[in-house]
Amino acid sequence: MVFAWQRMRHVLAVALLAMLPVGLGCNRAAPAAVEQPVPKVTVTEVVSQETVDADEYTGQTEASEIVEVRARVFGYLKSIDFKDGDFVKEGQTLFTIEPDEYEAIHQQSVSRVDLHKANLAMAKAKHARNEQLVKTGAVSREEYEETLTAVKSEEAAIEAANADANRTAVDLKYTVLKAPISGRIDRAFVSIGNLLTGGTASGTLLTKIVNEKPMYVYFDVDERSLLRYMRQRGANRDSAPGSLREEGLPCYLQLADEQDFSHEGKLDFASSEINTSTGTARIRAVFPNEDFGLASGLFVRVKIPVSKPYAALLIPERALATDQNIKFVYVVGADGAATRRTVGLGGQRGEMRIVTDGLEAGDRIIVKGLQRVKPGQKVEAELEQVQATEAMTRKTAPQAAPMRPRPSAPTMSQPRPARQER
Numbered sequence: 001m002v003f004a005w006q007r008m009r010h011v012l013a014v015a016l017l018a019m020l021p022v023g024l025g026c027n028r029a030a031p032a033a034v035e036q037p038v039p040k041v042t043v044t045e046v047v048s049q050e051t052v053d054a055d056e057y058t059g060q061t062e063a064s065e066i067v068e069v070r071a072r073v074f075g076y077l078k079s080i081d082f083k084d085g086d087f088v089k090e091g092q093t094l095f096t097i098e099p100d101e102y103e104a105i106h107q108q109s110v111s112r113v114d115l116h117k118a119n120l121a122m123a124k125a126k127h128a129r130n131e132q133l134v135k136t137g138a139v140s141r142e143e144y145e146e147t148l149t150a151v152k153s154e155e156a157a158i159e160a161a162n163a164d165a166n167r168t169a170v171d172l173k174y175t176v177l178k179a180p181i182s183g184r185i186d187r188a189f190v191s192i193g194n195l196l197t198g199g200t201a202s203g204t205l206l207t208k209i210v211n212e213k214p215m216y217v218y219f220d221v222d223e224r225s226l227l228r229y230m231r232q233r234g235a236n237r238d239s240a241p242g243s244l245r246e247e248g249l250p251c252y253l254q255l256a257d258e259q260d261f262s263h264e265g266k267l268d269f270a271s272s273e274i275n276t277s278t279g280t281a282r283i284r285a286v287f288p289n290e291d292f293g294l295a296s297g298l299f300v301r302v303k304i305p306v307s308k309p310y311a312a313l314l315i316p317e318r319a320l321a322t323d324q325n326i327k328f329v330y331v332v333g334a335d336g337a338a339t340r341r342t343v344g345l346g347g348q349r350g351e352m353r354i355v356t357d358g359l360e361a362g363d364r365i366i367v368k369g370l371q372r373v374k375p376g377q378k379v380e381a382e383l384e385q386v387q388a389t390e391a392m393t394r395k396t397a398p399q400a401a402p403m404r405p406r407p408s409a410p411t412m413s414q415p416r417p418a419r420q421e422r
Helices: 002-026 100-136 141-173 223-233
Strands: 040-045 047-070 075-080 093-097 176-178 183-185 205-222 250-254 263-270 280-287 299-305 310-316 321-323 326-332 338-342 344-349 352-357 364-368 380-383 392-394
Touching: 047 183, 047 344, 093 205, 100 141, 205 223, 205 299, 223 263, 223 280, 250 280, 364 380
Parallel strands: 040 380, 047 392
Antiparallel strands: 040 364, 047 205, 047 299, 047 310, 075 093, 093 176, 183 205, 205 280, 250 263, 250 299, 263 280, 310 352, 321 326, 326 338, 326 364, 344 352
């Protein structure tokens, strides 16, 4: 009996000790809620700028004149009269082939002409005597006709000798090779002392000359763009549109290491028919290249304006966020709250993007810290100034097939077109 009572007292004591922390915990006060910090973001104002829509293509430069200098006669190369890479003028001496043999052959031809002229004088004198004697019967008619034939034969021999002398004079002239055009010359492909092979087609290639002033740029455009250019050039004409050269439509060029389109030229030529396999047409633009800043064989970007100047709203590309296929930005109001706005987009201007709907000039949009912002949330904004960009951009349009580089052109990596937002 005593043992059972002690056991019950032990159980009750343990139960009271187990309930004691619960009772004390109920008397504690609840912890206060932690206040969230205001996120810091960078904003910029929507800018309004005059701009022009333009089509952009990949093209390749080509010198307006390219001449291969080849040997026209056989012989050993005697001298090289230029330095590699020089700018040469038309008529300047470039190479000299040993002329000794050709001088001797030409002198022989000239001497042959003189010989036949002497024979002709003798034949004419003999014929004149026989002409008088045949009247008196001192010589036969046959002898008279023989002297007449001798005169005509020598006259024909003189013509043949003159022709041969002219040919040898041409060969002698080709021992001195002169620049057929003005331009920049390549290196000499053959050194002094080598035997050159002559001929009009198989002659030894000695060097090349390119005229880079002006410079041509060839590129392919799709048929829709070509039709647009044709209507643009014929807008002021009552009859059929003229050629691109007559209209002088402007275009602009960008090199691979440049950020803007600083070279101005004009459209000069369009192929007479569309390539049925690709649906494109070859177009040529011409650039003055007064400073020789363009070299033949470069891959370039060509931009053609297709609209009149108009005012557009521009925002930085990094301010855009995507919700599935919807583009939006966060606008910070005067109360410091961030509001989400869906925007309509146009073309690109370098790192800027045209906004066609959803914003107004002067709106402050978030460009940095987008991931920390929720709609309606207060933010601490720091203003960042954005500089104006170039006045023209690539217009969303079907692009022409990329032009294949010619085998003779230097190999360069083709510039990758800017990624278009869907």
